[in-house]
Amino acid sequence: MDLVKSHLxxxxxxxxxxxxxxxxxLIEKNSQLEQENNLLKTLASPEQLAQFQAQLQTGSPPAxxxxxxxxxxxxxxxSQGSGPxx
Numbered sequence: 001m002d003l004v005k006s007h008l009x010x011x012x013x014x015x016x017x018x019x020x021x022x023x024x025x026l027i028e029k030n031s032q033l034e035q036e037n038n039l040l041k042t043l044a045s046p047e048q049l050a051q052f053q054a055q056l057q058t059g060s061p062p063a064x065x066x067x068x069x070x071x072x073x074x075x076x077x078x079s080q081g082s083g084p085x086x
Contacts, residue, residue: 041049055061 044052
């Protein structure tokens with residue numbers, strides 16, 4: 001009976017370690033997403049924020065294209081470093 005108990009305790013400890021690692025990764029991911037969210041909120045125009053709030057209230061998904069001609073370049077820093085694609 002002690003052998004079964006020790007094997008069970010070992011399995012539980014292993015599972016706890018796996019879960020602790022997953023929790024740690026999720027906390028880091030959450031922190032990163034919160035920072036990204038705050039950055040996007042500061043870069044978004046008041047019109048974009050109002051549009052987003054309206055979409056949240058209606059439950060419609062966010063638009064994938066942005067038809068507005070507002071200041072968009074600061075919100076797209078990843079595409080600037082790629083260089084010319086000619």
